[in-house]
Amino acid sequence: MTRIMMIHPRPTRGGFSAVVSQAIELLGLGGFEISVMVERGDRLSELPAEVKQVILKHPLKSARGASQARRAITSVRPHLLHLHGRQAGLIGRIVAPRSIEKVLYTPHGTPWAGSSARRLFLTEVSERVLSKRTDSVLCVSRSEQADWVRRDPSSRVEFMPNLIELESNSRTPITPDPQCQLLVPGGYHPQKRLEVVIEALAMTTGSRREVVFCGSVEDDKYREKLIGLARSLGVESQVQFLGNIPDVSSRMRNAELVILPSFSEGFPIVGQEAVAVGANVLWSAIPAHQELFGDTGRSFWTAHELAVLMTRPPLESSVVARQAWLRKFQDDARTRRAAFWRRNAIRLD
16 A cells, blocks of 8 residues: 655645545545645545544644644655645645655645745745755646746656546536626635735726625635725625635536636636636636636736726637536546556555
């Protein structure tokens, strides 16, 4: 058996969905003993019963959390340590014992996008230092891979997309739900650039559009900042700030528009789900979104550009071709991932 431990500090929607799907995938392949290190959260029940849960009592970014992580890794003695997300990638590579056979890192987005000059410099330095502790950087999109290869042209940077379950009956969108006009899924984190949506809403003074934000609260202060911004711009009554909601795919299908305003993504799972259900999507003009949506939906960058698009009728172009593309993409991802895991498992057995 090949022991693999995945670390994802918080059970948030996108990153943790990747962890859950990976656990299911490895159980299906067989030959893996799986453990997941994570903080407590209501999504832990999504993990298969066969997966050992290592619960962090303190945040991973704290000294106590990092210390607990090192002790847990030493106790489990995984052959493969798979770090999901930037925080796990930074701390995990620092605390991981040298005896681990392979350290895998899935950034779920380029760490260089949207950073201040100071953070950009620190990121460059830390990645150069920690590259010696990284056997594989697993990129979930071609655009993310290209960004990493520009800095590290070695063979350890690989393309390995996330898996999602595609609904077999999601070929076309259904009638929009007037109770959910504009949906902004994906959670609360500065990377999501949600303030652009609120600013755009304030510019559309001729309509009473309602916006629903939803997802995991990864940054409480950021969520409070958004609430204050909505209040200061006079659109508080038009905005709902929800947490995780059940069956978000159905909500995306029913929404008049789905808005994805991020300034950095790997290959967003919520975006793939939006394509799968035939949602009308307005997406920020970043490489990962361009790669995912192609010529479907409409792109924007500034709040003004988004405000203009929000007042236009949704596109009526068919998304069937893009759904077919996504199915082919997922089939290729499944084959590519299975080959990667078998290659590593065989070498370790």
